[in-house]
Amino acid sequence: xKTIRRLRELSNPEALRLFAWSLLTAFLAVALLRTRRxxxxxxxxxxxxxxxxxxxxxxxxxxxSLDRVRRYSHMIVTSLLRSRRPCLLRSLVVYRYxxxxxxxxxxxxxxxxxxxxxEGHSWVTLDGTPLGESEEGLRLYxxxxxxxxxxxxxxxxxxxxxxxxxx
Numbered sequence: 001x002k003t004i005r006r007l008r009e010l011s012n013p014e015a016l017r018l019f020a021w022s023l024l025t026a027f028l029a030v031a032l033l034r035t036r037r038x039x040x041x042x043x044x045x046x047x048x049x050x051x052x053x054x055x056x057x058x059x060x061x062x063x064x065s066l067d068r069v070r071r072y073s074h075m076i077v078t079s080l081l082r083s084r085r086p087c088l089l090r091s092l093v094v095y096r097y098x099x100x101x102x103x104x105x106x107x108x109x110x111x112x113x114x115x116x117x118x119e120g121h122s123w124v125t126l127d128g129t130p131l132g133e134s135e136e137g138l139r140l141y142x143x144x145x146x147x148x149x150x151x152x153x154x155x156x157x158x159x160x161x162x163x164x165x166x167x
Contacts, residue, residue, distance in 0.1 A: 018065060022093055024074040026081065029092040034049060042107065046149040047097040069097045070132050091122040094131060099149040106148040110141030
């Protein structure tokens with residue numbers, strides 16, 4: 001039922017553009033994950049979009065567009081790509097969209113104790129509020145690395161020390 005509703009939604013040209021953009025960005029993220037370290041990858045994704053003076057620009061993005069990109073990228077990553085790390089790819093796509101359009105998003109990578117050691121998760125926040133994630137579910141994770149456009153991120157060594165309980 002959800003899939004049929006989403007397919008109908010794609011009859012809207014703006015929704016179709018966001019879906020295509022999400023698909024291409026997911027493929028870009030997969031390729032970049034294989035060739036770049038995380039800080040360099042995030043700096044690359046955080047680069048703003050430059051538009052020439054005579055080029056037509058798209059309307060100002062809003063949180064609804066950001067949410068659509070989040071939903072579309074989740075569908076792409078889980079249904080089409082069948083990724084073992086859906087949260088990572090989805091977060092990278094949403095982070096790229098936010099940075100490209102000047103939306104103040106941050107991406108976070110966290111860990112929690114699991115059955116076989118540490119379990120990882122990534123998520124995106126807008127002004128400190130998680131997008132498409134419950135704060136209750138994220139409470140179990142300790143953020144070990146965070147990055148905002150224009151920042152260098154949290155020092156991973158300091159973050160790991162917090163995880164293992166060292167000062």
